Every structure is written in structure tokens, then in C-alpha cells.
Amino acid sequence: MNGRALLVGDVLIGLVPIVLIIALWQALAASGVAPPALLPAPMAVFRRLIEQLGSLTYLQHAATTLFRLFAGFGMAVAIGVVLGAAATGSRAMKAGLMPLVRVLAPVPKVALYPAFILTLGFDNASKIALVVADAVFPILLATYQGTSAVEPKLAWAAQAVGVSRLRCLFTVVLPAALPSVLTGCRIGLVISCIVVFLAEMITSTDGLGHLLVRAARNFQTVDMFVPLITISLLGLLLNAGFNALRRRLLTGFPEED
């Protein structure tokens, strides 16, 4: 079969709705139905985006956002993986942890943001805390599900030849659970991206989210679109980068979606 032609066809079909939306946007802006104050032309937004990506202050705001994102995500990975693996490893941990997760996971974490502001201040710490609170649960649960699905015989075999429990965790259980752990981390990464932006929108003096709110206050519509597009692009890039990393780390594992 001509699988390659089919694939190219699929990609072309997939481009249709995206092109249509941009064309509709352009048509709306060009026809004057939507005044530029409400809907700037796509080219104006695109030009502004390029211009901003070359400006140092804009990049500093983006760097602030990225710093908060990675600090929060890094902590969420550390906490999530440790607690998830511990819940599999020890019955007592599981009995203590899982009801807590059950209570906290369905809580909308943004509602905790005021509490973080009050206890940690308006600065970086409260935003990082919110990112951790949001990203930690998918990572924790994926690690827990992944590690508890590992064939126990593998761990027994390692322990039978005298490997300590801790070493067994690092050399047998976690590597075997890696696909699941990485899936959780990828979900957590995109979540971190979104949450850091929202936190910056709610209260902040810098970062991409703050730029969006500042533009909204001054009715600079073009500048409202630019940070939004930047954070979405960042999300896409991080997601793609993480997928590439995942494929490298998982060479030899059976393929999954």
C-alpha cells in the first residue's frame, strides 16, 4: 500500500481547518466587520510577535515565566515520583497517601492560589507553589500506577540475588515504570505551562501573563494576542521536546500512544 501518500494526505487534510480559521480571521479583520481594536489582523499580530521575540524586555518576561515553570515542574516531578513510588513500595504509605490524594485531586487548585499568596507572598514562591500543586497529581498518580503495574517477579528476582530494596527501586522498578512516569510528566509539563500563565495573570508584576493583563488594561489588542501565542507555542515546543526525549529514553520499550 502507499502508506506514505496516505500520510501526506492526512497532513494536508489536517492543515485545512487551521488555514480556514486564519483565513476567516483575516477576512473578518480585512472586511471591517471587526474593528482592529477588537480583532487585529493576523499579520499585525504575527509581525508584533516577531518584533517582541527580538526585544530584550519581552524575552526577560518570558524568562521569568520559564523560570517559574521549570522550578515548579521540577519540584512536582521530584515530589510526585518519590511519593508515587513510595505508595507502591509501602502499604502504610499507600494507606496514608491515597485518601489524601483522593481529597485533594478534584479540588480546583487555582482556588488555593489566594492561600499561597497570603502565606508565601506575591513573589515567585506563590506562583511556583501553584504550579507544584497542579502538576504534582498527574505525575504522582502515573508513577503510582506505573510502579504498581511492574511485574513483581522482576523485583523478587533482583532481591533474590541480594540487591537492596532501594537499589532495586532505582535499577528495576522505576526503569520498568518509565513509560507511565514519563506520560505523567508530560501531562504535568503542559499543565505547568498553563498554570504559571494563569497565576501571572491573576497577580503579577512580570512574566508573560502579566503582559497579557497589562495589554488588556490599556486596550492594546495586538499585545494581548502576542503573550497568549507565545505561551501556547512554548507549550507546544515543550510537549514536542518532551516527546522526543521520551522516545530516546524509551528505545526498546513497546510503542504506545
Next chain:
Amino acid sequence: MSGRLDAIPGLAPLIAFIALLIAWEATARAIGIEGLPPASQALVQVPAILGDPESLLNIAASLRRMAIGFALALCFAIPVGLTMGRSRRIAAFFNPLLMVIYPVPKAALMPIIMLWLGVGDASKTLVIFLGVTLPIIYHSYQGSRAVEEKILWSAAAMGMGPLARLTRIVLPAALPEILVGCRTGLVLALITMVTSEMIARQTGVGNILFNSLDMAQYDTVYAMILIIGGLGYALDFAFERLHRRLVGWAAPAYDIVVGTT
């Protein structure tokens, strides 16, 4: 979870909740800063808020927007997801678009949508709709894709039309997976609801929460956090009951679902 704790459903989470409150009380008393009142003070405020007609109106307004946004998302996302699962062409048509939309923070669209639709219900409902649609489409798609071809062939051979096949075979077969999407969607609906109200403060729980923060009524802030958290837990719990009624025949594919904007 094992042993006696399982004997009464909901007991373990209740104990966990009480443990959290005790930990909070102890931390607050130990640190003694104004920004973290003890749990007991916040708890006292909860009945006061729930007894105040104005706050109840706000909470009702929030829930109404959430219900409308969620219902609209269901009506739109399930048919789209199901047809995507049955046709490779349609899936190829929508998938890249969905992939591009996925990392966009939906609640962050609020300021832009407010320019078009104003600060009222319409923009908040639209944002909730946008936030909920994606996971439901995704899970309906996965569920519909997994339907056994042979069942559809035999139905077609017996003269069942394409629409009837979609509603009478694909929909029930994909229902467990659709409900997974709905549960994620429910969590997301609550998150977008609170966030949209924080950004466009006019009515709603997010409005009470942030106004009390601005007015330094810290007890009320924490009481609202408890109420919103309770709302999230209650909705999740109610959904689980509904889920068991609807698809008790299918093995539970998940235990706890998390999601975000």
C-alpha cells in the same frame, strides 16, 4: 486501599480531610501569621457564607454558568469525537487543530473574549465550554475508535443506517471512555469557572474569593477555598455515583482523575 478503612466508603477520605484540617490548625498556631488563620476560624465562616443569600446567589450563578457550558460542550464534543473515531478522514481533519489548541490556556482567553462578548455570562460560559470540550472530544474519539468493527458490519448487514449505528452502537460502546472524558471535563469546568471569575470579577465564587482577599478578610478567603474544594469533591463524588449507574457493566478504567485548564 485495604482492610477496615474500606468497610465504610468515604471513610478514608474523611479521615484524610480531618487530618489535613488538624495539620492546618497546628501550622497556623505555630506560625501565627495573619495570612494563615487557623482552620477553626475558617470553618466558622463557612456556615456564615452559606447562610448569606447574596453569596448563595453568587454560588448559584457560578454553577449555572458551569452547567450550561458543560452541557453545550457535551452536545458538541461527543458527536465530533464519535465521528472522528469512525472515520479516518475526519480524524485527520480535526487532530492537528486539536493538537494546536491543546496547550492554549483557555481561561487566559477570557480578556480577549471579554472584548467581544462583554464581562457577562456569555464570555464566562464560552470559556468553560472551550475548557471542557477538548478532553471530551479526545476520550469520545478514543472510545469510538476502539469499537469492534464486526459489530458495526453486522448491524450494517441487517440494514441499520449510519446514524442509527452511531447512536445505538458506537455511543453505548464508547460510553465508559466518554465518561472518563466527562470526569476530566468536570474538574476542568470547575477550574475554568473559578479562573474566569477571578479575571472578570462581577459575580460568582471566584469573585467572592478574590474580593475578600483584596479586603483582607482572610477568614472568608479560606472559608471560600474550603467551599470551592468541597464543591469539587462533591461533584466528583456525584459523578462517580452516576458513572456506576450508567456503566456499572464496564470495568472501572481509572480511580482518580486530574486535570487542569
